[in-house]
Amino acid sequence: MVNGMERIPEEISSAFRKQKRAIGGCGPQLVDIVKMLEVITSSQPPFICIDALDECVGAQRVRVLDSLKQILETSPSTRIFVTGRPHILAEMEKRLAERMTSLHLSPTKGDIIGYLRIKLSEDETPDAMNGILEAEILEKIPENISETCVEGKNPM
Numbered sequence: 001m002v003n004g005m006e007r008i009p010e011e012i013s014s015a016f017r018k019q020k021r022a023i024g025g026c027g028p029q030l031v032d033i034v035k036m037l038e039v040i041t042s043s044q045p046p047f048i049c050i051d052a053l054d055e056c057v058g059a060q061r062v063r064v065l066d067s068l069k070q071i072l073e074t075s076p077s078t079r080i081f082v083t084g085r086p087h088i089l090a091e092m093e094k095r096l097a098e099r100m101t102s103l104h105l106s107p108t109k110g111d112i113i114g115y116l117r118i119k120l121s122e123d124e125t126p127d128a129m130n131g132i133l134e135a136e137i138l139e140k141i142p143e144n145i146s147e148t149c150v151e152g153k154n155p156m
Contacts, residue, residue, distance in 0.1 A: 009036075009039045009040065011035065011036060011039045012036045012039065012040070015028050015032050015035070015036060016028065019032070030063055030064070030067055033067075034067045034070060034071060037071050037075075037078075038071060038074050038075065045075075045077035045078065045079070046075075046078055046079070047078075047079045047080075047081065048068070048071070048078060048079070048080045048081070049080075049081045049082075050064070050068075050080070050081070050082045050083070051082075051083050052083060052084060053082050053083065053084040053088060053092075054084035054085040054087065054088045055084075061088065061091065062091070062095070065091065065092060065095040065096060066095060068080055068095075068096065069095055069096055069099070072096070072099050086104065089102060107145070109142045109143070112141065112142040112145055113138055113142050116137060116138055116141060116142070117138070120134060120137070120138075
């Protein structure tokens with residue numbers, strides 16, 4: 001987000017310098033990140049992208065969603081794009097209700113087959129699989145995942 005700015009605000013630079021000196025050089029904490037985002041959003045309408053929010057631990061996910069809500073309240077022009085599996089939708093709606101629109105996307109059977117072909121071609125032990133096993137993988141996995149996605153279930 002700071003990539004497109006003419007200069008990086010001092011609040012952000014100092015937060016990163018401070019954390020770099022901390023034990024272990026860990027990155028900024030969520031509270032610091034929210035403050036940085038508030039500084040950035042005050043000067044230009046930003047886009048925030050968060051991938052795989054469903055992989056975030058439940059308590060931390062709540063903190064992230066509450067922080068996003070806080071950012072939206074202080075900077076209404078901010079746009080947030082979040083990806084995640086369907087099981088977190090209710091939690092997102094509860095915390096960001098009036099500020100969100102959801103879109104359900106599922107892979108097609110062809111998408112899954114294409115992905116599997118790429119992964120199978122990257123196999124470091126190609127002798128471990130014969131043509132029959134590969135054909136069965138390319139038939140069964142896409143069928144099961146496609147059916148699960150259509151039914152709205154989480155395949156994992």
